[in-house]
Amino acid sequence: MPEFEWQFTLVLLTNGIMIGLMYALIALGFVLIYKATDAINFAQGEFVMFAGFITAGAADMAGLPFWASALLGIGGMVALGFGLERVVLRPLIGRPVIAVVMATIGLAAVLRGTATMAFGAGTRAIVMPVSDEPFQLGPIMLPPVQLVGAGVSLVFLAAFTWFFLKSRTGIAMRAVADSQQVSMAMGINVRRYFALAWAMAGVVSALGGVVWGTMLGVDNQLALVGLKVFPVVILGGLDSVIGAVVGGLIVGIVENFAAGYLDPYVGGGTKDFAPYVLMILVLMIRPEGIFGRRRIERV
Amino acid sequence: MFHREAGIFKTSYAADMALYPLPIAKWAVGAFAGLFIVIAPLALGEYYISILNLVLIAVVGALGLNILVGYTGQISIGHGAFMSVGAYTAANIVTHLPWPLSTFWITIPAGGIMAALIGAIVGIPSLRIKGIYLAIATLAAQLIIEWTINHVPAISGGVQASIQVPRPVLFGIPLKTQTQLYLFLMGFAVLAIIGTSNLVRSRIGRAFIAIRDQDIAAEIIGIDIFRYKLYAFAISSFYAGITGVLYTYYLGIANYEQFQLTVSIDYLAMVIIGGLGSILGSILGAIFVTLLPILTRWFLEDFGWLFFSQADLANMIPNLRLILFGGLIIFFLVVEPEGLNRLWRNVRNYFRVWPFSY
Numbered sequence: 316m317p318e319f320e321w322q323f324t325l326v327l328l329t330n331g332i333m334i335g336l337m338y339a340l341i342a343l344g345f346v347l348i349y350k351a352t353d354a355i356n357f358a359q360g361e362f363v364m365f366a367g368f369i370t371a372g373a374a375d376m377a378g379l380p381f382w383a384s385a386l387l388g389i390g391g392m393v394a395l396g397f398g399l400e401r402v403v404l405r406p407l408i409g410r411p412v413i414a415v416v417m418a419t420i421g422l423a424a425v426l427r428g429t430a431t432m433a434f435g436a437g438t439r440a441i442v443m444p445v446s447d448e449p450f451q452l453g454p455i456m457l458p459p460v461q462l463v464g465a466g467v468s469l470v471f472l473a474a475f476t477w478f479f480l481k482s483r484t485g486i487a488m489r490a491v492a493d494s495q496q497v498s499m500a501m502g503i504n505v506r507r508y509f510a511l512a513w514a515m516a517g518v519v520s521a522l523g524g525v526v527w528g529t530m531l532g533v534d535n536q537l538a539l540v541g542l543k544v545f546p547v548v549i550l551g552g553l554d555s556v557i558g559a560v561v562g563g564l565i566v567g568i569v570e571n572f573a574a575g576y577l578d579p580y581v582g583g584g585t586k587d588f589a590p591y592v593l594m595i596l597v598l599m600i601r602p603e604g605i606f607g608r609r610r611i612e613r614v
Numbered sequence: 615m616f617h618r619e620a621g622i623f624k625t626s627y628a629a630d631m632a633l634y635p636l637p638i639a640k641w642a643v644g645a646f647a648g649l650f651i652v653i654a655p656l657a658l659g660e661y662y663i664s665i666l667n668l669v670l671i672a673v674v675g676a677l678g679l680n681i682l683v684g685y686t687g688q689i690s691i692g693h694g695a696f697m698s699v700g701a702y703t704a705a706n707i708v709t710h711l712p713w714p715l716s717t718f719w720i721t722i723p724a725g726g727i728m729a730a731l732i733g734a735i736v737g738i739p740s741l742r743i744k745g746i747y748l749a750i751a752t753l754a755a756q757l758i759i760e761w762t763i764n765h766v767p768a769i770s771g772g773v774q775a776s777i778q779v780p781r782p783v784l785f786g787i788p789l790k791t792q793t794q795l796y797l798f799l800m801g802f803a804v805l806a807i808i809g810t811s812n813l814v815r816s817r818i819g820r821a822f823i824a825i826r827d828q829d830i831a832a833e834i835i836g837i838d839i840f841r842y843k844l845y846a847f848a849i850s851s852f853y854a855g856i857t858g859v860l861y862t863y864y865l866g867i868a869n870y871e872q873f874q875l876t877v878s879i880d881y882l883a884m885v886i887i888g889g890l891g892s893i894l895g896s897i898l899g900a901i902f903v904t905l906l907p908i909l910t911r912w913f914l915e916d917f918g919w920l921f922f923s924q925a926d927l928a929n930m931i932p933n934l935r936l937i938l939f940g941g942l943i944i945f946f947l948v949v950e951p952e953g954l955n956r957l958w959r960n961v962r963n964y965f966r967v968w969p970f971s972y
Contacts, residue, residue: 355746406948412745413689417886418947420879424940428933436929542757545750553746588761591754595739598751602743 322454327575328568329455335567336465337526341540342547342559343471344519350479350554351488351512354404354415358423359520360541361430366392366517366524367533368430371439381444389521396517400510408495408509423538431535438534441525464526468560471519475556488512492554546590550597552607561605566590631815651800655793663792665908670799671860672900674806676884677893678853683882684891685814686846687826688740692752693854694877695759698870699732700725700855702769705777705868718782718863722802725859726852732759733851734844741840744829756875763870776869779862799860806853811893813849822846826891883939887946889955898954906942907935 345359356362370388373379379387403422407414445463449456478485490498491508499505524533527540547566551558573589603609624630634640655663679693704721711720736755740748764775771777781789782798789795813819821842824832833839862868880903888899911931918927946953 355749403944403948410947410951411687412749413683413687413886413890414947414951416689416746416749417882418944420882421940421943421947424879424936425944426940428936428940432930432933432937545753549747549750584761584765588758591757595751595754595758598739598743598747598754602747 323575325453326455327571329457331568331571332564333457333461333465333567334571335564336468336560337461337523337530337563338540338543338547338566339560339563340464340468340471340519340526341523342544342551342563343468343475343556344516344523345544345548346551346554346556346559347475347516347519348512349548350556351492352404352509353492354407355412355419355553356516357416357419358426358541359516359544360538361423361426362392362395362517362520363524363527363540364533364535364538365395365426365430366521367441367528367537368434368439368524370521370525371441371528371533372434374441375439381442384441385521385525388525389518392517392521392524393514394517396513396515397510400513404513405506405509423541427535427538436535438532439528440532441528443525443529458530460526460529464530467522467526468563471522472556472560479556484508484511543590546594549594549604552604554608555604555606558604558606566593569593633811633815651797655796660792663796665905667792667796667799667864669901669904670796670803671857671864672881672884672904673803673897674853674860675857675881676888676896676900677806677810678850678857679881680885680888680891680893680896681810681813681822681853682846682850683885684889684895685819685826686822686843687829688737688843688846689745689749690752690847690850691749691875691878691882692736692756692759693850693881694873694875695756696729696733696736696851696854697858697861697877698759698763698873699851700729700858701862701868701873702763702777702858702870703728703855704859704862705771705779706769708779709771709777718784718859722856722859726855729855729858730848730852733854734848736851737844737847740843740847753875756878760870760874770870771868774869775871776867778867781866782863795864799864802856802860806856807893807897810896814893818842818845823891883943886943887953889953892953892955894958895953895955898958902954903939906939910935910938 341359341363344362345356348354348356366388369391370384373384373387374381377384399422403418404415407418443460443463445459449458450462479489487498487503488508488511490501490503491505495505523540524537527537531537531540543566547562548559549562550565551560551562569589570586573585577585577589597604624635629635634643654666658666675693675697679690682688682690704725707721707724708716714720736752739751743751763769781795783789784794784798787794789798814822821832821837822845824835824837825839825842825846829839858873861872865872884899884903885896886899887902888897889895914927914931914934918930922930950956
């Protein structure tokens with residue numbers, strides 16, 4: 316049945332694109348931090364989870380409407396971003412890579428423990444005021460939640476591309492990433508831009524948390540989407556906003572095709588496996604990713 | 615004989631390289647050996663000895679990771695996966711091979727060598743990539759190895775992915791009690807400590823340190839970076855493999871759930887908290903990270919009822935452990951990046967010329 320096969324492929328492709336755009340949203344937060352501060356955030360998944368918990372908790376416990384609780388989530392994450400930068404990341408400026416990596420790993424543990432302690436271990440729901448009815452496009456079903464996620468992701472992609480290319484703040488941020496010393500000499504307040512970058516990453520993670528939380532429900536497991544960020548950003552390039560989206564799309568499509576075509580042969584689970592194999596290949600062939608900037612090292 | 619020097623008075627390389635710079639070091643090591651090999655097994659009950667066993671296993675693993683991360687400067691988030699390679703190698707040997715091959719004399723080296731092979735393969739990308747890229751590559755290795763073990767029945771031994779392993783038999787005596795196992799594990803921990811302290815003073819160890827400090831400069835002075843990075847990965851994974859086998863013997867079962875990403879992070883925390891590039895640091899870090907959850911639980915079980923209900927406590931303990939664990943990692947990174955080893959050295963240096971410190 317060739318026609319059926321074709322439909323199946325199309326369904327996998329659209330699902331992949333939708334999920335991919337939502338991965339891109341999370342990866343954006345990661346890229347923002349790396350681009351501006353040269354730090355790798357291993358706690359990105361926990362950021363998303365924490366934002367989801369704040370939003371769901373506000374709706375559950377205080378009975379706030381969706382928009383208010385989402386705003387609270389964003390506000391909370393901005394505050395968290397500022398706070399973490401001040402307490403944890405700033406003392407680590409200029410220290411070896413492993414220090415920052417380990418600090419964010421530690422942060423991940425703290426956030427996971429705090430979230431479960433404060434909000435309980437049960438799964439909470441975020442109810443987005445959109446209908447549950449999927450849009451029907453021929454054989455393809457599109458849940459509105461995914462459409463919202465994809466839309467938010469695209470809007471932010473455009474906004475951040477503009478931000479880094481045109482706005483004064485964005486250009487300053489790129490300068491800081493390029494060389495902290497020269498930026499200081501040019502009169503840029505490096506610390507302020509570091510804090511700003513973490514706060515912006517907080518906003519993006521909060522949106523990611525709302526979208527993913529609506530789709531999967533909010534609990535400890537939500538942090539696992541953070542593990543998908545690495546294939547995405549390595550594919551796209553660690554410091555490229557557009558790379559996050561392209562990488563997200565590739566990972567989304569690859570994992571859906573793997574799940575659709577390989578799972579029947581190997582007994583499941585390729586969805587979580589295929590992106591990492593792809594990532595290893597990219598690391599071997601082109602470590603800086605598709606859109607990443609190659610770094611030249613000097614003694 | 616029973617003194618400390620007041621400064622650095624070394625006049626030859628041999629003196630600088632000596633394992634025991636002063637007689638007192640030999641005395642101290644002897645005293646510790648007596649305390650832990652003779653007195654501890656006699657004085658402590660089974661439960662406390664079983665905790666010490668966990669510490670001993672962790673010491674071997676932490677030393678291995680410190681060779682890679684602390685001495686060679688290559689970040690690895692895949693230590694747990696290499697442990698699982700060792701564990702499953704040993705478990706499969708025990709189940710499938712006949713008697714003389716299924717003793718620990720074979721399984722432990724075999725587990726180590728298999729893990730070293732896999733580790734060297736994972737280390738290959740380290741020629742091209744470093745820093746965070748390498749960290750992410752080893753993270754991928756961790757997840758891929760975990761997945762492979764879980765999905766290949768030939769390795770994992772079926773649906774549960776766990777294989778029963780009987781306790782090792784030493785000179786005809788099966789090591790049934792925790793105390794017997796303790797002495798067995800102590801042997802390996804001591805071997806690992808001596809092995810590491812000799813390794814890092816050798817040509818290989820110096821090459822590792824040169825690569826850590828500046829890899830391009832190391833290449834210029836004639837160190838084959840690729841070869842030594844692979845050595846570092848292989849040696850570190852060898853230790854990890856042995857740790858995995860020992861842990862399997864301790865548990866009596868090989869199960870991939872004991873070697874997941876969180877374990878890799880635990881070991882990274884050990885070398886960070888203990889002190890990167892330090893043998894004493896690895897030991898202190900292993901003790902600290904292993905005891906932290908146990909002490910947290912004891913403390914909360916004994917004093918927690920004063921403030922919280924029983925149900926709250928059951929919910930709190932694992933979360934509090936996570937928060938303490940992450941918080942301590944951050945604390946050490948920010949406040950004392952050289953870890954417990956540095957704290958100990960500070961104390962020692964203070965008392966070196968005490969009370970005439972001026």
